[in-house]
Amino acid sequence: MVISSLTKASLFYRLSSTQFFSTVSPKTSQFRNQISLANLLQRYGFPPTQLHSFLAKNQFLLNRSNVHDIQNSLNILLSFKIPQPSFISLLFDCPAVLDSNFLKKWQIGISKFGNLGISPVGICNVLALSRRFRIDPDLFLNRVGVLKDLGFNDGVLTRVLERFPRIIMMKEDDLCEKIGFLEGIRISRYGIERVFHLFPEVLGFDVDNRLKPLLGEFLELGFSENMIRDEIIKDPRVLSMELGEMSRCLGLLKTLKCRAPIKDKIFSEGEFRAGFEVKLRVDCLCKQGLIHREAFKILWKEPRLILYEVEEIEKKIDFLVKTMNYKVGCLVEVPEYLGANFDKQILPRYNVLEYLRSQGALEFDVGLKSLIKPSRLRFYNLYVKPYPECEKMFGRFAEGAAIQGRHPVGMWKLFKPQKYAESKEDVNNMKSFMEPLV
Secondary structure, three states, X not given: OOOOHHHXXXXXXXXXXXXXHHHHHHHHXXXXXXXXXXXXXXXXXXOHHHHHHHXXXXXXHHOOOOHHHHHHHHHHXXXXXXOHHHHHXXXXXXXXXXXXXXXXXXXXXXXXXXXXXXXXXXXXXXXXXXXXXXXXXXXXXXXXXXXXXXXXXXXXXXXXXXXXXXXXXXXXXHHXXXXXXXXXXXXXXXXXXXXXXHOHHHHHOOHHHHHHHHHHHHHHOOOOHXXXXXXXXXXXXXXXXXOOHHHHHHHHHHOOOOOHHHHHHHOOOOHHHHHHHHHHHHHHXXXXXXXXXXXXXXXXXXXXXXXXXXXXXXXXXXXXXHHOOOOHHHHHOOOHHHHOOHHHHHHHHHHHHHHHHHOOOOOOOOOHHHHHOXXXXXXXXXXXXXXXXXXXXXXXXXXXXXXXXXXXXXXXXXXXXXXXXXXXXXXXXXXHHHHHHO
């Protein structure tokens, strides 16, 4: 059979086209899946700005040709009434939870223990843990039964699953050991429930290597067993202290140089509580990026921080770093910033200086020391009085208050703050206290 040149060309074109589309088609299909999956996740509240990085890290989701399965998985998760922030966090931390077969199995399992009163957040944590360690619903139900037999009521059980879901992987003997330790220091059943409810993480601490040595340290420092027991019941986070931490905190308190009313207020609830309050502030500062040595130094220079709420300290540091664009390390040199009133001193002064910068009135950089250390009157005369429009944002002085003479407009002279006064005795005390931290 004779094939014309036109027929040959047509046949070659068809073969080439088939080969071309067979090569491009998988890429096109994956791209379409990516768009479909991105739109799907956005409809379920996933942040659009984080979609690209999420899909790039989890290519296995794009390899699924059926986006419908992922949608079914998302619907099952929402049926558990998981709060939106926990829902998004679950997808970020454990995207493998979107496995439809896994979720269908747990959907049946959760329907069995729905009357246990476990919160949606607790269910969310259990799902993530179960997916990672392949825990099936039947095993989970068995663990819940063990916990209830040990005396965990619904409120404690829910709280523990929210904060320490790994409890479902613990052996019954380990749980009994934790309960036995608390009973050994004569904490009542109600007190034990309170400890587990307020600080579930204690269930993960080793009794012989951590809890018993910590109790021994408290006793060696001169605290009675009754006092220790009362403090544990009052705030179970006391058990989170590392060995030697209470000794260091008490050492700091003994070297403080501050006014008597401040020191009296620090010790108003006893020495044990004062040491624990120091520990909480040190943890707060270290969480913000400081090392322990720097945190202790800040507290030693600015003892009022021991009296401030941790949330207030975090608020000031957040403003310092994110709004004022300072590094957290500058607090070592200017700890007075954390002792200043945020609404009455820090914020008004910052607003004044920002306004002056925006108007081109400041030709020099006003550092953190110059913002915090001047008295209210000195700051007013330096930066506010020459510009009356700043008085509203700064706050006017009461009538009749003594105010220094007005500087001529444009005549700016930045005063030199005095260096923090430290006597030779103070320096020696601080050095002896800091030596164990080096």
